Each structure stands twice: as C-alpha cells, then as structure tokens.
Amino acid sequence: MLVSAVAACVTLLITQAGSLRESLEYRCLLAADYSVVAHVDNPVLSAEATMVPIGRRCVWLGQDGVNVVGQTGWVPTIVAFALTIFILAMSILPGPRKVRILALSASFICCSIWAIVLYVASK
Numbered sequence: 760m761l762v763s764a765v766a767a768c769v770t771l772l773i774t775q776a777g778s779l780r781e782s783l784e785y786r787c788l789l790a791a792d793y794s795v796v797a798h799v800d801n802p803v804l805s806a807e808a809t810m811v812p813i814g815r816r817c818v819w820l821g822q823d824g825v826n827v828v829g830q831t832g833w834v835p836t837i838v839a840f841a842l843t844i845f846i847l848a849m850s851i852l853p854g855p856r857k858v859r860i861l862a863l864s865a866s867f868i869c870c871s872i873w874a875i876v877l878y879v880a881s882k
Contacts, residue, residue, distance in 0.1 A: 761849070761865040764842035768869040771813055771839040774832055775876050778815045779808055787817035790829060797822050810880040812836035843869045 778786065783806035796802045797820040804818040804826060814832020821827045846869060849862035 761846055761861055764846045765865050765868050767835070767839040767842045768872040771835050772872050772876055774835045775808075775813045775879060778813070778831055779879070783808065783815055783817075786815060787819070787829070790817060790831075791819055792827075792829075795821055795827050808880050808882075810877055813876055813880060839869070839873075843873065 780786075784801075784803050787803045787806040788801070791802060799820065802819045804820055806815060806817050808814075809816045809830065809832070812830065812832035813836050814830065816831075817829045819827045819829070843866070846862050846865045850859055850866045852859075
C-alpha cells in the first residue's frame, strides 16, 4: 500500500508535467470539444495551470456565445491526496516500528512531491 501511495504521488507529478509540457493555450486548443466550441480561429479565451486539481483549466468560446470550461486532473489529485493522508496516518498511528518507519519515509516522499507540484503550479 505504501508503494501505491508513492506511485500515486509520482503519477501526480507526471500528470502535471503532461499538462504543462507545451503552451497551455496549445494544449487547450487540442483538447477542445468542437461539438460545443465555436468554430473560430482561436476559440481559447483563457488557459491556466491550476493548483487543485493539479492540471489545467481551459475556457473556450461556445457556439451559442456561452463560455465552455474544462478542467483536467481531478482523478489523480483525489487519489494522491487520499493516499497521502493514509500514509501520514500510518506513520502516526501505533503499530510495528518497521511499518511506521516505512510509512514515514513514504510520507516524506509524497509530501516532497506535493511541495514540488504546488510550487510549479503557482508559477
């Protein structure tokens, strides 16, 4: 379980890198659902990196003039957050010393990854 918690946090970092690896506007342009987005040269009104959930938020001009909003990253963020809370609890709760030391190590790794992800998202 500890390995899967660390893997979820690493997946969070990979998800963020995938969301931000190119121009945000370009990524939003590729992700547009053209059944509801206006057919104009650049339907992207805004594109930004988000902290929670880790990913990107895109706003497109809709065909009927109403803005269409899309957000990525909910699933990896929720899973990583839940597993981080789980391993933090395992490192605090009484139990075998070996399990607590492993949980504390995994907690440190996950919290470090969260710090990196949140720092990058804030820029």
